[in-house]
Amino acid sequence: MHMADALISPAVGGTMWAATAGLIAWCAKKVKELHDDRLVPMMGVLGAFIFTAQMINFTIPATGSSGHLGGGLLLAVLLGPHAAFLVMASILTVQALFFADGGLLALGCNIFNLGFFPAFVAYPLIYRVLVKNPQNRLRLWSGSILSAVIGLQLGAFAVVLETMASGISDLSFGTFVLLMQPIHLAIGVVEGLATAAVVSFVVYARPEAVHSTERPVMTRRALTGLILTAVLLGGVASWFASGKLDGLEWSLEKTTGREELAAPEEGIHSNLAQLQEKTAFLPDYTFKVGETEPDLPEEHEAAWPAVDAGTSLSGLLGGLITLAAAAGIGYSLRTRHKNE
Amino acid sequence: MKAARYIEVGQMDELGRLDTPLHRLDARVKMAVVALFVVTVMSFPRYEISGLMPLFLFPFVLMSSGNIPSGAILKKVALALPFALFVGLFNPLLDHSPVLTLGSWTVSGGWLSLTSILLRFTLTVSAALILLACTGIYRLCAGLEQIGVPALFATQLLFLYRYLFVIGDEALRMIRSVRMRSAGSKKLSLRTYSTLTGHLLLRSIDRAQRIYRSMVSRGFAGQIRVLYRTRPGWRDAVFLIGWSAFFILVRFWNPAAALGGWLTGEHP
Numbered sequence: 001m002h003m004a005d006a007l008i009s010p011a012v013g014g015t016m017w018a019a020t021a022g023l024i025a026w027c028a029k030k031v032k033e034l035h036d037d038r039l040v041p042m043m044g045v046l047g048a049f050i051f052t053a054q055m056i057n058f059t060i061p062a063t064g065s066s067g068h069l070g071g072g073l074l075l076a077v078l079l080g081p082h083a084a085f086l087v088m089a090s091i092l093t094v095q096a097l098f099f100a101d102g103g104l105l106a107l108g109c110n111i112f113n114l115g116f117f118p119a120f121v122a123y124p125l126i127y128r129v130l131v132k133n134p135q136n137r138l139r140l141w142s143g144s145i146l147s148a149v150i151g152l153q154l155g156a157f158a159v160v161l162e163t164m165a166s167g168i169s170d171l172s173f174g175t176f177v178l179l180m181q182p183i184h185l186a187i188g189v190v191e192g193l194a195t196a197a198v199v200s201f202v203v204y205a206r207p208e209a210v211h212s213t214e215r216p217v218m219t220r221r222a223l224t225g226l227i228l229t230a231v232l233l234g235g236v237a238s239w240f241a242s243g244k245l246d247g248l249e250w251s252l253e254k255t256t257g258r259e260e261l262a263a264p265e266e267g268i269h270s271n272l273a274q275l276q277e278k279t280a281f282l283p284d285y286t287f288k289v290g291e292t293e294p295d296l297p298e299e300h301e302a303a304w305p306a307v308d309a310g311t312s313l314s315g316l317l318g319g320l321i322t323l324a325a326a327a328g329i330g331y332s333l334r335t336r337h338k339n340e
Numbered sequence: 341m342k343a344a345r346y347i348e349v350g351q352m353d354e355l356g357r358l359d360t361p362l363h364r365l366d367a368r369v370k371m372a373v374v375a376l377f378v379v380t381v382m383s384f385p386r387y388e389i390s391g392l393m394p395l396f397l398f399p400f401v402l403m404s405s406g407n408i409p410s411g412a413i414l415k416k417v418a419l420a421l422p423f424a425l426f427v428g429l430f431n432p433l434l435d436h437s438p439v440l441t442l443g444s445w446t447v448s449g450g451w452l453s454l455t456s457i458l459l460r461f462t463l464t465v466s467a468a469l470i471l472l473a474c475t476g477i478y479r480l481c482a483g484l485e486q487i488g489v490p491a492l493f494a495t496q497l498l499f500l501y502r503y504l505f506v507i508g509d510e511a512l513r514m515i516r517s518v519r520m521r522s523a524g525s526k527k528l529s530l531r532t533y534s535t536l537t538g539h540l541l542l543r544s545i546d547r548a549q550r551i552y553r554s555m556v557s558r559g560f561a562g563q564i565r566v567l568y569r570t571r572p573g574w575r576d577a578v579f580l581i582g583w584s585a586f587f588i589l590v591r592f593w594n595p596a597a598a599l600g601g602w603l604t605g606e607h608p
Contacts, residue, residue, distance in 0.1 A: 004424040005468075006461035010379045028490030037560065038552050040492070044499020045548035048507040049541055051500065056511060058533035066527055069537070078541075090496045094504070097472040097480075098352050100420035100465045105378045168386055168457060170434040170450060194537075197530055201538025 002095070002110050003159055005103030009166040016162065017108030023116065024089055030082040039083060047087045050075060051094070053198075060190055067190035072118030073127065073148050074195045081119040088115035109162050113155040122151030134203045144199065145192030152191060156184035349504065352469075355408055356476025361575070362406040367475050367483025369576040373583045374471045380587040381463045387439060387452045390596040392459045398583065399466045406474035413473070417465050421458075428457040477501050482570075506547070511540055 005013070031039060050071035057066040071091070075084035089111045095101040102110045130143030160176045163169055169176075356363075377398055384391050403410050435450035472480065477498070485494040514536055518528065528536065552560075 004420070004461055005378060005382065005464035006424045006428070006457045008382065010382045013382065014379075024493055025490055028492040031492060037556070038549070040495060041499060041551040041555065042545070042548040043496050045503050045507065045544045045551065046541075047496065047500035048503035049544040051504055052507045052511045053537055053540065056515065056533070056537060057527065058530055059527040061530055086493055086496055087500075090493065090500045093497060094500060096468060097477075098349055098469075100416045100469055103378070103461075103464045104374065104468045104471075105382055105464060168453070169428065170431040170453065172434070175430075193530060194533070197534035198537050198541060201534045202541060205538060206542055 002092075002102035003106040003113070003162065005105040007163055007166060007168050008106050008109060009168065010105065012162050012166045013105035013108060015108075016112050017105075020089070020108040020111045020115075023085060023112070027082040027085045031086065039079070043079065043083050043087050046075065046078060047090050050087070051091055058194070060193070067187070067194070069194040069198070070114065070118075070148075070152075070187075070191045072114055073122055073144065073151060073191065074198060076119045076123035077127065077195070077199055081123055084123070085115045085119040088119065109158075113158045113162075117154040117158070118148070118151040121154060122147040126150055134199055135207070137200065140200055140203075141192075141196045144196035145189055148192035148195055149185060149188030152184045152188035153181060156180040351412060352473055353477070355406075355412070355473040356479075358407055358474075360406050360474075362402065362474045363476070363479075365579055366570045366572040366576045367479045368487050369572055369580050370471060370475055371480075371483060371487070373580060374467050376584055376587055377467050378464045380591050381460050381467075383591065384456075384460075387449060387456060389452065389456055389459065390600065391590070391594045392456070392463065393596045394590040394594075395463055395587075397586070399463065399470055402470050402474060406470070408470060408473045413466050413469050416469055417462055420465055421461065424457055424461040428454045431457070479570075503547075507540070507544055510543060514540060 031043075050069070053069045054071060055068065057068050059065075060067050072084065072088050075087050078084070079087065092102065092110050092114060093107065096103060096107050096110070126147035127143050130146065131139050134140045157177070157180070160173065160180050163171070163176065164173055171179075377395070381392065381395055399413075402408070403413065431454045432448060432450035435448060435453060437449040438446045439449045439452055440447040475483070481494045481498050484497070485491055518532065518536060522532075
């Protein structure tokens with residue numbers, strides 16, 4: 001489920017980097033507040049364990065094919081959500097750097113998709129509720145499978161949204177959703193099976209290992225974080241969408257001389273006109289097709305390249321500014337830590 | 341079990357330990373330049389092909405000045421290709437708008453955007469790999485800490501990397517012994533998998549506890565200190581400003597198209 005750089009626009013990549021950087025800083029703060037030095041080597045070694053376990057394949061019961069562990073949910077069960085998120089982030093970073101799984105720009109998206117959903121949604125809201133006592137086999141297996149499936153479905157859906165927002169692939173939303181969700185339903189079941197298999201062994205062989213490392217989770221705080229992230233994402237996205245960079249676009253067109261001066265004006269104009277038409281005809285769907293079809297295609301084709309150049313520039317600037325913001329957040333956190 | 345992956349990690353580790361002028365540059369500067377490079381590559385419009393070409397200068401110069409064999413990088417890029425190809429391959433099927441005519445042959449927008457996706461993929465992925473190969477994980481983590489990434493996360497990366505080999509070797513030994521006892525069947529059943537992975541997990545937890553005790557007995561007080569603290573000098577400034585200027589230049593002026601225009605006699 002790793003996303004690749006080549007399919008992500010700088011705006012989407014930068015936004016997800018900012019979200020992930022914020023989450024890493026928050027999780028690091030949370031783990032630090034536990035004042036448990038033992039966690040430092042434990043997180044490192046368990047990261048190496050998950051990394052290795054991802055390469056061990058097993059036969060999926062009742063089918064011929066094989067699958068392997070992803071690890072997000074198991075880490076949350078063993079370490080609690082905050083430490084699990086950090087470990088998952090480190091695994092994905094090493095994979096991006098050493099194996100070219102995903103890429104640097106997509107790293108923010110990948111950490112969010114594969115770390116956030118299992119650690120902060122599937123584990124606290126589903127696994128902890130369903131699997132109160134891992135010694136109850138039915139609860140353990142059903143809870144693990146259900147939470148793994150939901151975690152992966154959300155992750156897969158996030159992949160679709162991020163790819164759509166980037167606009168580099170031509171796949172339509174519906175097609176991509178229909179491709180991604182069923183595949184990840186199967187992957188989710190495998191993930192749940194593998195997680196339950198490992199947890200059930202550990203519960204049997206050394207019951208204290210699951211309990212001793214498990215941390216209490218603050219669901220309300222996690223939810224507040226989720227809402228804040230959503231607000232941030234929405235704000236950044238709408239800022240990108242608003243036409244604040246018109247002047248800059250205009251001057252870019254002028255210096256490169258690729259398009260006539262009128263082109264961007266016309267692009268925006270036609271888009272607005274199209275939008276107006278859409279809203280105006282919304283109550284009467286039957287009229288829409290016949291009335292707008294004839295003159296739209298030419299106008300559309302003429303307008304697109306110009307709009308493209310504008311959006312990519314805004315993406316570049318936006319991505320850079322978001323990255324700078326992420327670095328700024330990190331820097332301010334560092335100085336505050338020093339003062340403490 | 342993809343044992344080959346470990347050998348590859350070893351190779352990247354060796355490259356990262358080299359000591360060329362490129363390796364000695366400040367890790368933060370290299371990270372910033374690679375980030376700018378990736379953003380530059382991805383900021384081009386979707387059908388762009390010629391404009392991406394000048395950017396190949398960056399990986400090539402880095403590979404040559406850092407003594408990094410291009411084969412090692414290309415092999416990894418090729419191994420990671422399937423996902424970009426999987427999503428990108430739909431573009432030619434969906435986008436039939438003709439954008440280019442070469443004689444009697446019309447190229448549709450989908451093929452152009454697929455080519456563009458693959459070019460971007462090669463550029464960005466090789467940049468990430470080269471960043472690691474010309475910096476090494478230790479210098480990279482020290483640099484991360486210096487730019488304000490939480491120390492806990494930088495430490496986590498170092499720990500994960502350090503124990504990857506240890507736990508990986510342990511897993512390889514376990515798998516080998518299972519294979520020797522399972523008479524030719526190559527796949528693990530879920531029951532065997534559960535026991536095997538569970539044991540590996542318990543051994544890892546035990547190992548972490550031993551590591552912790554030995555760290556404490558050597559004076560560990562919650563934070564790992566990394567040796568590679570560097571101060572940026574004039575070489576770093578030249579590297580940063582030079583490449584940034586180059587990226588900005590080729591983003592707004594396409595030398596490949598200009599050259600093509602000059603060669604074909606058309607006005608660029």
